[in-house]
Amino acid sequence: MDRRQGLSVRLKLTLSYAGFLVIAGALLLTAVWVFLLRGRSQSLIVSDLSDFLRVFDPSNFGPVVFVPAGILVLAFLLVFGLVGGWILAGRMLAPLIRITDATRKVANGPLSHRIRLPGRRDEFRELADSFDTMLAQLEAHVAEQQRFAANASHELRTPLAVTQALLDVARDDPNRDTGELVERLRVVNSRAIDLTEALLLLSRANQRSFTREHVDLSLLAEEATETLLPLAEEHDVTIETSGDTSTTIGSPSLLLQLTTNLLHNAIGHNLPEQGIVWVHTSVRTDTVVLTVENTGEKLPSQLVPTLTEPFRRGTERLHTGHAGVGLGLAIVESITHAHDGTLVLTPRPAGGLRVTVHLPAASAHVRQV
Incomplete structure (x- = not known):
């Protein structure tokens, strides 16, 4: 399926972590203002840019510097959330990246490759174990189909080779009794027909295409x-x-x-x-x-x-x-x-x-x- 390129899951998780931190910080600052600073006589309006520096002076801490201090806190939370979220998302998605790499190797190589994801059981480990089980079953099924195709080719080749040999004998010896030749050809042809019908029946059963x-x-x-x-x-x-x-x-x-x-x-x-x-x-x-x-x-x-x-x-x-x-x-x-x-x-x-x-x-x- 052809899809347009979108944001990576890691970036989405990073933005989600950062956004959650910023929202949580905003709610925390709002709660502080509502329950601790509201009703103070001092204004919350920032009159000068130098008010941003007063946040570092404990004696000047009050409602007048609450807004610029809050902005600095939210900015810090945003940067911290982006950096920390990027690292955490990478660690959380590492098993998924390993699973993705394994699927690419299997798609372009042998089915014998396995993920074998270490660690305790969680959603990613269960996914990896299920994928390994599926690969094992698929490898066994493909091997069985290859053996079946080889055996079927051999079984079908035998009556055809016998028929060809009988026809060559009849061509080289025109005086040979044709009755015996026809009877042997009939037996060989019947076996080939039986084999073909058996293969068709086997295919029909495997496809489950029947009325119950x-x-x-x-x-x-x-x-x-x-x-x-x-x-x-x-x-x-x-x-x-x-x-x-x-x-x-x-x-x-x-x-x-x-x-x-x-x-x-x-x-x-x-x-x-x-x-x-x-x-x-x-x-x-x-x-x-x-x-x-x-x-x-x-x-x-x-x-x-x-x-x-x-x-x-x-x-x-x-x-x-x-x-x-x-x-x-x-x-x-x-x-x-x-x-x-x-x-x-x-x-x-x-x-x-x-x-x-x-x-x-x-x-x-x-x-x-």
């Missing part, structure tokens, strides 16, 4: 189970669904995608035979809970928190026919945060993963409104 309405998580769990039941049967996985009516307010399509991703992930990371997936919904105080739990191999506790990062996979999938695009749990986390919820991932002691989604209940939304 009442949604029952138990119905979404049943719908996702029916949709993925053929996949579960194909891989010998049993899905057990239970729970109560759990109503929240949000996007039905996004929450269905969340449930489907969790269920698909649970099926894809399961035992090769006789695997089980448990889907449960419940209601707690001001919160509805969706829990998806599956059997599988044991996961290291330090690995689990990283599973929500885009394109981050844990162990190798046991059902390689449905490898996904590496955005399943990242999309789940984004949708959860877009609905003001929390996502908790916990490794099961017997193997597998327990994913718990906490969302505000519909009744909590009503009370907030």
